[in-house]
Amino acid sequence: DVKVTQSSRYLVKRTGEKVFLECVQDMDHENMFWYRQDPGLGLRLIYFSYDVKMKEKGDIPEGYSVSREKKERFSLILESASTNQTSMYLCASTSPPGGAVYGYTFGSGTRLTVV
Amino acid sequence: GQQLNQSPQSMFIQEGEDVSMNCTSSSIFNTWLWYKQDPGEGPVLLIALYKAGELTSNGRLTAQFGITRKDSFLNISASIPSDVGIYFCAGPRVASYGKLTFGQGTILTVHP
Numbered sequence: 330d331v332k333v334t335q336s337s338r339y340l341v342k343r344t345g346e347k348v349f350l351e352c353v354q355d356m357d358h359e360n361m362f363w364y365r366q367d368p369g370l371g372l373r374l375i376y377f378s379y380d381v382k383m384k385e386k387g388d389i390p391e392g393y394s395v396s397r398e399k400k401e402r403f404s405l406i407l408e409s410a411s412t413n414q415t416s417m418y419l420c421a422s423t424s425p426p427g428g429a430v431y432g433y434t435f436g437s438g439t440r441l442t443v444v
Numbered sequence: 445g446q447q448l449n450q451s452p453q454s455m456f457i458q459e460g461e462d463v464s465m466n467c468t469s470s471s472i473f474n475t476w477l478w479y480k481q482d483p484g485e486g487p488v489l490l491i492a493l494y495k496a497g498e499l500t501s502n503g504r505l506t507a508q509f510g511i512t513r514k515d516s517f518l519n520i521s522a523s524i525p526s527d528v529g530i531y532f533c534a535g536p537r538v539a540s541y542g543k544l545t546f547g548q549g550t551i552l553t554v555h556p
Contacts, residue, residue, distance in 0.1 A: 333486070360542045369453065371532065371548040372487075379542060387543075419486050423542065432477050432534075433544065435486030 332356070335420050335436035342443050348407040350439050352420030359424055361403035362433065363387075363395065366417040375418075378403055410443045417441075450533055450547030458555050463520040465550045467533030476516035477544070478507050479532040487532055491518070523554050 336351040354361065360379050364372040364387075374387030376395040384395050392414060396404040403422075407414055417440050421433035450467045457463060467476070475494055479487035491502050493509035493516060500507055504521045516533055533547040 338484075362543075364546075369548060371448075371450075372546040374543060377543060421486075432479075432489040432492060435488070437484070437486050 333420055333422055333434050333436040335418075335439050337439050338437065340439060340441045342407075342410050342441065344411060344443055346407075346410045346443075348410045348441065348443075350405040350407075350418055350420075350441070352403045352405070352436055353401050354403075354420075354422040354434070355401065356422070356424070356434075357400065358422035358434075359400070360422060361397065362421045362423075363393075363403065363405045364419045364421065365389070366419055366438070372419065375405065407441075410441075412443050415441060415443045448533055448535065448545055448547035450550055452550060453548065454551040454553070456553045456555065457523055459523060459525060461523050463523055463527070463552060464517065465519075465531060466515060466517045467547050468515045469535070470514070471538070472513040473516075473535035474513065475536050476507070476509050477534040478505075478516070478518050479534060479546075481530040481532065481549075483529060487530075490531075520552075523552075525554050525556055528552060528554050 333354045342348050362377050363375040366372050373389050375393050377385045378397040394406045417438050419438050420436040423433045448469050478491045480490050481487040491507040496513050498509040506519045508517045530549045532549050534544045537543045
């Protein structure tokens, strides 16, 4: 089975800190994604990467950046954490051909609290 | 952009009851996916639908791809406590290979 591993389940950070959320997948998937999940809003796409060093903004990229130096690892960076970035963050991966048509594999999520 | 509207937003049911939820869109989808998210975990794919009118089952779960391609339904029969969680519909975005659009989710609570 494909595994997507997020390095932290829970994080508490202070306003203004630079925060790194790490995600690793073990099935050689080309496509990786970062979503945030908030009650009543579902899952919203922050950033997407379709290959090493390739990235594309999602629907809500403001305040975030990403890094993909190796195929298996996709990092989400909060440049200066703010309280409105308190959320559940989900990493996912999938592989063409088919890609999204066959669904993503998600990690277990990182619940980030910014105080 | 494409949006998916999921209803109801939440459901509180007794163990043993059947559950129905749906997902609608103003635009056509060629694939419908249903995910379940257990408390404290990431979403897991339950059912995938690829053809209008298709009816697919996975145990006590049955999902249907609407004829208009603008909606999908998920039914759970004889609910049990472990059905608790958030159910999401999703579909691939048009002309945006690899990206999914998700509904807002239906929170299901099952009382023993």
